[in-house]
Amino acid sequence: METRTAAQRFADTWQRAWTNHDxxxxxxxxxxxxxxTSMPFRPPHHGKQAIADYIAWSFTGESEPTVTFATPIVDGDQAAIEFRVHALDNGRPTxxxxxxxxxxxxxxxxxxxxxxxxxxxxHS
Structure with a gap:
């Protein structure tokens, strides 16, 4: 699969699935x-199951997310994709x-x- 296609699928799926905590x-x-690796000083998550566990943990306490992912910037087999999420984090708008x-x-x-x-x- 072409990297641009993979990256756009990645962004679109994350946007939809994060909104639904899927x-x-x-x-x-x-x-x-x-x-x-989430953030530069945290230990990496190795393997699909460890990644799934991290994602499930990161959704804990979050509700009503509105998620947007930008168009990926692609170079070779890599992509950079900005994202923004507005949600309630344990009831606090974040x-x-x-x-x-x-x-x-x-x-x-x-x-x-x-x-x-x-x-x-x-502060909205």
Whole structure:
């Protein structure tokens, strides 16, 4: 699969699935042996199950998410994709903004991803 197609599918699926907290739809985007790092100083999650566990944990306490992913910027087998989420975090309006960097295999599955993000209280 072409990287641009894989990256757009990744962004579209994450956007839809995050909105519905659909962990299975998201983890279907990853190779069985994928590695994901969330933030630069956290230990990486190795394998699809560890990634699924992290995603499920990260949705804990979050409700009513509105999620947008930008058009991926693609170079070779990699893509950078910005995202923004407005949600209630344990009842508090919060905005999360970040970027995911993903490397894809020829089947269009993510084999390596890393996120950089920040949250702020929303005042809307």
């Amino acid at each position: 962990v299975a739809a998201i983890t279907a985007l990853y190779h069985d042996d994928a590695v994901h 905005t999360l903004a970040g970027c995911v960097f993903a490397r894809f295999n020829t089947d269009g599955l993510a084999v390596e991803t890393r996120d950089y993000w920040h949250t702020a209280d929303s």
